[in-house]
Amino acid sequence: MTRLVFARLLPVWAVLLALLLGMIMVWFAGANPIQAYVELFRGAFADVFGFATTLVKMTPLLFAGLGVAIALRGGLYNIGAEGQIYLGGLAAALVGIYVHGLPSLAHIPLAMAAAFVAGGLWALLPITLKLWRGVNEIITTLLMNYIAILLVSVIASGPLMEPGAPSPYTPPLEPSAHLPVIIRMTDAHAGVLVAVALAFTLHFIFARTRFGFQLRMVGANPSAAAYAGLSVSWTLLLAMVAGGGFAGLAGASEVMGLKHRLFEGFSPGYGYDAIVVAFLSNGQPLGVVAMSLFFGALRSGANIMQRSVGIPVAIIFAMQGLAVLFLASSLALRRRLATAHRGEQETRQAQVIVGPR
Amino acid sequence: MSILENALLLSALASAVRLTTPIGLAAIGAVISERSGVINIGLEGMMLSGAFAAVVGSHYLGGPWMGLLAAMVAGGVVALLLAYPSVTLGAAQIVVGVAINLAAFGLTTFLDRTLLRPAGIERVAAFHPVPIPYLSELPLVGPVLFMQNPLVYLMLLLAPALTVFVFRTPWGLALRAVGENPRAADTAGINVTLVRYLAVATSGIFAGMAGAFLSLGHLDLFTENMTAGRGFIALAAVIFGKWHPLGALAAAFVFGAADAFQLLVQTYNLGFPYQFPLMLPYVLALLALAGVVGRSAAPAAAGQPYPAEEA
Numbered sequence: 208m209t210r211l212v213f214a215r216l217l218p219v220w221a222v223l224l225a226l227l228l229g230m231i232m233v234w235f236a237g238a239n240p241i242q243a244y245v246e247l248f249r250g251a252f253a254d255v256f257g258f259a260t261t262l263v264k265m266t267p268l269l270f271a272g273l274g275v276a277i278a279l280r281g282g283l284y285n286i287g288a289e290g291q292i293y294l295g296g297l298a299a300a301l302v303g304i305y306v307h308g309l310p311s312l313a314h315i316p317l318a319m320a321a322a323f324v325a326g327g328l329w330a331l332l333p334i335t336l337k338l339w340r341g342v343n344e345i346i347t348t349l350l351m352n353y354i355a356i357l358l359v360s361v362i363a364s365g366p367l368m369e370p371g372a373p374s375p376y377t378p379p380l381e382p383s384a385h386l387p388v389i390i391r392m393t394d395a396h397a398g399v400l401v402a403v404a405l406a407f408t409l410h411f412i413f414a415r416t417r418f419g420f421q422l423r424m425v426g427a428n429p430s431a432a433a434y435a436g437l438s439v440s441w442t443l444l445l446a447m448v449a450g451g452g453f454a455g456l457a458g459a460s461e462v463m464g465l466k467h468r469l470f471e472g473f474s475p476g477y478g479y480d481a482i483v484v485a486f487l488s489n490g491q492p493l494g495v496v497a498m499s500l501f502f503g504a505l506r507s508g509a510n511i512m513q514r515s516v517g518i519p520v521a522i523i524f525a526m527q528g529l530a531v532l533f534l535a536s537s538l539a540l541r542r543r544l545a546t547a548h549r550g551e552q553e554t555r556q557a558q559v560i561v562g563p564r
Numbered sequence: 565m566s567i568l569e570n571a572l573l574l575s576a577l578a579s580a581v582r583l584t585t586p587i588g589l590a591a592i593g594a595v596i597s598e599r600s601g602v603i604n605i606g607l608e609g610m611m612l613s614g615a616f617a618a619v620v621g622s623h624y625l626g627g628p629w630m631g632l633l634a635a636m637v638a639g640g641v642v643a644l645l646l647a648y649p650s651v652t653l654g655a656a657q658i659v660v661g662v663a664i665n666l667a668a669f670g671l672t673t674f675l676d677r678t679l680l681r682p683a684g685i686e687r688v689a690a691f692h693p694v695p696i697p698y699l700s701e702l703p704l705v706g707p708v709l710f711m712q713n714p715l716v717y718l719m720l721l722l723a724p725a726l727t728v729f730v731f732r733t734p735w736g737l738a739l740r741a742v743g744e745n746p747r748a749a750d751t752a753g754i755n756v757t758l759v760r761y762l763a764v765a766t767s768g769i770f771a772g773m774a775g776a777f778l779s780l781g782h783l784d785l786f787t788e789n790m791t792a793g794r795g796f797i798a799l800a801a802v803i804f805g806k807w808h809p810l811g812a813l814a815a816a817f818v819f820g821a822a823d824a825f826q827l828l829v830q831t832y833n834l835g836f837p838y839q840f841p842l843m844l845p846y847v848l849a850l851l852a853l854a855g856v857v858g859r860s861a862a863p864a865a866a867g868q869p870y871p872a873e874e875a
Contacts, residue, residue, distance in 0.1 A: 345867055361837045
């Protein structure tokens with residue numbers, strides 16, 4: 208019994224262990240660990256510019272994290288969020304640059320819809336190959352990331368490159384396609400509001416609709432779902448394509464809200480961080496909101512911490528990696544313990560009925 | 565063909581071989597791990613740890629060979645950090661791999677800034693090209709293959725050795741059985757967990773060597789995030805090479821040659837985007853998986869924990 212209580216709290220221990228290791232690293236670097244953590248927290252939340260940075264950093268993680276989470280609920284691994292982000296950014300940039308004379312109220316939704324479609328289409332090939340050819344989606348989505356990154360590079364350094372630009376990027380988007388700033392004098396843009404609204408919508412879809420129920424059933428037990436008469440293939444196809452669309456929105460919000468141009472290599476691996484965010488949230492949309500806020504805050508606060516205490520920002524990536532490693536291990540261990548516990552109980556019940564061997 | 569063009573071609577091919585080596589070493593090791601059913605997304609982090617350990621080892625233990633040894637140990641240890649959660653506990657391999665990459669990037673950068681730089685450790689003793697007698701005098705292959713540094717030769721020797729291991733030995737048979745059908749392998753008396761641990765550790769050791777090539781073969785120092793995605797390219801090479809060590813080596817060469825070629829395209833302005841040659845291997849790998857060009861299929865149990873989770 209005490210073992211089970213310990214097992215319930217495992218994720219808490221995992222995060223505490225990562226924070227403790229982080230403190231040791233700070234101490235090793237010759238700074239005061241408590242002061243460093245205080246600066247980190249203040250940097251992420253207490254200062255208006257820091258908080259704005261937190262929102263900016265969490266937005267792509269939230270959109271893409273939702274994209275990975277949708278697939279995860281159906282039991283699919285979407286490692287291709289990175290590529291879908293690039294395709295979404297590309298589509299949003301094309302609509303933002305070449306469509307003229309629209310009011311913002313039409314231009315913004317149009318560009319975002321284009322990004323959703325582009326990201327979704329980029330996810331269509333991997334899921335098609337999976338369903339009709341049995342090709343592992345982890346492998347195909349990984350390969351397609353590179354094609355997407357290089358494709359954006361071709362376009363941003365070739366046909367669409369701003370004349371005379373020092374590095375590959377396109378001309379700016381029309382102002383009507385810019386996402387509005389939500390905190391004056393900062394970079395914080397409306398993308399985060401759209402992302403949070405979509406997370407609540409997804410939460411509702413998962414909890415209350417037929418599709419949400421089907422997706423959960425297919426993810427938990429595909430053969431039982433098929434036996435119950437559900438179309439497993441169509442459910443998975445829809446989940447993967449919608450997931451690609453959400454990741455595409457992450458690209459759109461970076462381009463339309465932050466950079467206002469399409470840059471070569473504009474995502475520094477948000478798609479991979481999104482996998483971690485979605486997994487730690489167990490595929491729950493509201494959990495993705497909390498996790499992306501947490502990760503965004505760490506990144507924003509780390510910059511302040513580097514300036515005031517002199518600890519390299521890299522420590523954050525080390526702590527994040529360790530936290531995920533411990534968490535993933537502890538969740539798996541908890542499942543193992545629970546299974547073993549259930550097994551013991553069943554054995555005991557069997558002994559009551561049949562008598563000890 | 566003029567002498568000048570000839571020299572240009574030879575230097576391009578030799579540079580292709582150098583660009584192949586880190587991808588190739590990591591890829592042939594990753595074949596072993598994938599054949600056992602573990603997808604090693606953490607390859608990038610293992611390479612980066614190897615690159616860092618190689619510099620530390622070369623400085624403190626005396627010379628590039630000790631650096632290589634340190635890199636192999638580091639890669640192997642990081643691999644065990646992947647193996648314990650994903651093999652023993654059954655945690656999602658992909659998530660653990662991504663976590664390893666994050667942690668390795670963070671830790672090596674952190675240690676570089678707090679340990680190496682303050683200690684003034686920058687350039688260390690590195691590997692130098694060692695021409696092989698007789699072979700290096702052969703036309704074409706001599707200057708391309710046999711005037712390289714020892715890690716290149718190591719790769720050329722290890723790829724066929726691993727091929728024999730995987731396809732011609734009982735251990736190789738056990739490895740493939742575990743990757744295709746762990747339950748059947750278990751029934752046949754094969755220790756699935758042990759095989760997967762050894763396979764993942766092998767992959768880590770090879771990734772460590774690949775990292776050592778970056779920091780001690782290509783350069784003589786560590787730079788932050790110096791793998792720059794090569795671990796993922798190595799995973800693509802495993803797929804393109806159809807989960808075969810020699811295939812993975814050939815695929816790695818395609819990636820290396822594409823890289824060398826795109827440098828030429830950029831330098832001489834050949835009139836088409838330099839990204840196209842870089843894109844080609846990924847497109848070909850996808851076509852192979854889709855069954856359009858040849859056939860290519862992953863080990864059946866790739867990515868799945870064993871024993872499988874009861875829902």
